[in-house]
Amino acid sequence: MSRKLDTHAKQLGALGHPARLAIVRHVVQAGPGGAAAGEIQAKLKIPASTLSHHIERLATAGLIDSRREGTFIYYSAVFATLRALTDYLWEDCCKGGEGGKSSCC
């Protein structure tokens, strides 16, 4: 049906792994400046190649951006996309509702 549905499902799927969720939370908490790959690896304690795959999945989904700075690569959250994603879940909440919106949204 909609392209949005597929895109958002892909993004949610990208978040659907403990390591990747931890990565996203880390860069969200790091703010617009982002966090270095090495810093993330140190926190998650996983092999570099595995981390790289996870990061690629998140980048492909459009959830994180990368920026090279010398030897380091900084990853930062794409806040607008993330916001659109969380909003999407609540879109038209209770639109068929007879119970009133107060109980859920």
Next chain:
Amino acid sequence: MSRKLDTHAKQLGALGHPARLAIVRHVVQAGPGGAAAGEIQAKLKIPASTLSHHIERLATAGLIDSRREGTFIYYSAVFATLRALTDYLWEDCCKGGEGGKSSCC
């Protein structure tokens, strides 16, 4: 590390499929009363067995509840869980931020 991380990753993973995302959106929009399985099937146009598996995944993740009413089974969103999930992504946003929170959250 944290149990929350795994739980929420599982929930996000459950949402990471177009059919399941559509199901959740449908029940969210249906409100606390929920939506019948048959109604959902009619909307998604997928075989009953496939739908059943998707629904089971969502239920296992704690995102939807089921309620039997005669021959029909109504599924409804677990709004509190859904809200906790979306909030989780933004927890401590920009806590290390020097750029000010306004730019992201």
Next chain:
DNA sequence: CCACTGCTTCGATAATCGTCGAAATATATG
């Protein structure tokens, strides 16, 4: 130019997921 550090790509393997028809179960109705 050589070694070093930071990260990605390759390649291979195991595990999980997605799909759907057929058969089973549950509930209502004649």
Next chain:
DNA sequence: CATATATTTCGACGATTATCGAAGCAGTGG
């Protein structure tokens, strides 16, 4: 009880995902 409808379970399959070491590439500093 017989039958019809609603939904789940079974079983099997191919497709995708997750993992990680080894090897490669990029940028820095001696």
